[in-house]
Structure formats: structure tokens, C-alpha cells
Amino acid sequence: MTRRRYILFLLTILALCARAETIVLHTGARVxxxxxxxxxxxxxxxxxxxARFQYPRADIKEIVAEETxxxxxxxxxxxxTTTTTKKASILLELGGGPAFIPGDSxxxxxxxxxxxxxHHIGDRHLFVGAGVGYHGxxxxxxxxxFLPIQVAVHMPLxxxxxxxxxxxxxxxxxxxxxxxTGGIYADLDFGYRCQLNPKTAIALVLFGQFQQAQITxxxxxxxxxxxxxxxxxxxxxGLKMGLFF
Numbered sequence: 617m618t619r620r621r622y623i624l625f626l627l628t629i630l631a632l633c634a635r636a637e638t639i640v641l642h643t644g645a646r647v648x649x650x651x652x653x654x655x656x657x658x659x660x661x662x663x664x665x666x667a668r669f670q671y672p673r674a675d676i677k678e679i680v681a682e683e684t685x686x687x688x689x690x691x692x693x694x695x696x697t698t699t700t701t702k703k704a705s706i707l708l709e710l711g712g713g714p715a716f717i718p719g720d721s722x723x724x725x726x727x728x729x730x731x732x733x734x735h736h737i738g739d740r741h742l743f744v745g746a747g748v749g750y751h752g753x754x755x756x757x758x759x760x761x762f763l764p765i766q767v768a769v770h771m772p773l774x775x776x777x778x779x780x781x782x783x784x785x786x787x788x789x790x791x792x793x794x795x796x797t798g799g800i801y802a803d804l805d806f807g808y809r810c811q812l813n814p815k816t817a818i819a820l821v822l823f824g825q826f827q828q829a830q831i832t833x834x835x836x837x838x839x840x841x842x843x844x845x846x847x848x849x850x851x852x853x854g855l856k857m858g859l860f861f
Contacts, residue, residue: 713854721755762789781809799828819858
């Protein structure tokens with residue numbers, strides 16, 4: 617091999633081995649370029665314009681290779697995407713319909729619930745959250761008011777923009793009167809959900825709710841008032857609208 621060819625071969629190998637790197641100085645300055653020479657004392661860098669700069673090894677804090685920078689950038693992008701995906705969501709539900717105590721009174725009810733939870737889990741639009749509501753039941757001449765503290769799950773059966781969905785919630789209904797006490801609360805929903813955009817959806821569902829209560833009754837027995845406490849199961853069915861945002 618001639619001397620000229622040897623030099624061309626050597627330059628080719630050096631060009632292939634050269635890679636863009638960032639020199640980080642102890643002062644905080646960053647210099648991007650290609651290292652053309654380095655030893656224990658100095659590092660020589662060529663920038664994009666072709667100019668060369670020499671830095672004492674003692675002034676250099678670290679040398680970051682291009683592959684490392686790319687990996688860090690991709691990792692940061694992945695973390696950003698994950699953070700966006702895990703965005704929190706709020707569910708507002710308004711409902712109403714007939715209510716009754718089995719074997720006793722019949723009337724109506726209205727409800728409002730506010731829950732905070734996940735936007736979705738994994739790659740599904742799955743809502744899992746917790747919150748509080750207000751439920752008012754009008755049964756005969758009596759009115760029963762509760763604040764259900766609950767956890768809930770709402771999930772569409774498919775990932776289509778328009779999809780059937782079901783939901784379930786359980787918790788404890790706190791009574792808002794001294795005449796009765798609260799108890800276990802449960803709710804079951806089935807309906808249809810429309811995804812308006814990646815963060816917002818609306819749902820229209822049929823629901824059934826169960827509320828346990830202990831009611832204090834006053835009865836007249838032989839001309840005398842008789843006070844006693846009895847357990848009741850308050851049941852509500854109807855239509856409910858939910859807004860996920």
C-alpha cells in the first residue's frame with residue numbers, strides 16, 4: 617500500500633470513528649463538536665464550522681456522547697408521554713327516577729355525584745375514582761337525604777368513539793337527619809358512552825341504587841307513643857347522565 621493510500625485509509629477510519637459529543641466544563645459551559653484528539657492532558661474538539669478548540673483535561677467535567685444524549689432525549693419524551701397519559705379526570709353525574717322501600721312507600725329521588733380519579737389506565741378509557749354525592753329520596757310523606765362516600769369504576773366495553781359501558785360504585789351513605797342513620801351504599805350502571813375528545817366523554821346510563829338505613833319510627837299503641845328503630849332498604853332506579861373531563 618502506497619503512503620498516499622495509507623493516509624486516505626487512516627483518515628477514513630478516523631472519520632468513521634469520530635462522533636459528535638458534548639464537552640461539559642466545570643464552569644457549566646457546554647461545547648458540542650467532534651473530538652479529533654485527546655490524551656491525559658488535553659482534548660481537541662472540531663465544531664460544525666471546522667474550527668478546532670483545545671481544552672485542558674483538568675477543565676473538563678464530563679464528555680457526553682451523542683448516543684447518550686439521544687437516549688436521554690427519548691427517555692424524557694417517554695416520561696412526558698406517560699405523564700400526559702396518566703392525567704387525572706373528574707366525573708360529574710346527575711340522575712333521577714322512581715324510588716321505593718320494598719313492601720312500603722313509593723316515591724322519587726334525585727342525585728348528584730362528583731368523583732376524581734384516573735383519565736384512563738393503560739391504553740383503555742377506564743375511570744377509577746372516589747368522591748362524594750348528594751342523594752335525596754321522597755317516599756310518601758317522608759324525605760331522606762344522604763351523602764354517599766364512594767369509590768367507583770366506569771369502563772366502556774370497546775375503545776370505539778361510541779361504545780356501551782358499565783359502571784359500579786360502593787361506599788357508605790351518611791344520613792343528614794337525626795331521625796335515621798346511614799349504611800352501605802351501592803350503585804350499578806349500564807348505558808352508552810361517547811368520547812368527545814381524548815380528555816372528555818359523556819355518558820347516558822340506566823342505574824339502580826341501594827341504600828341501607830336505620831329509621832326511627834313513632835307509633836301510637838293503646839293511646840301511647842311508642843318509639844322504635846327499624847332497618848330499611850331504600851331502592852332507586854332511573855336515568856343518569858355523566859360527564860368525564
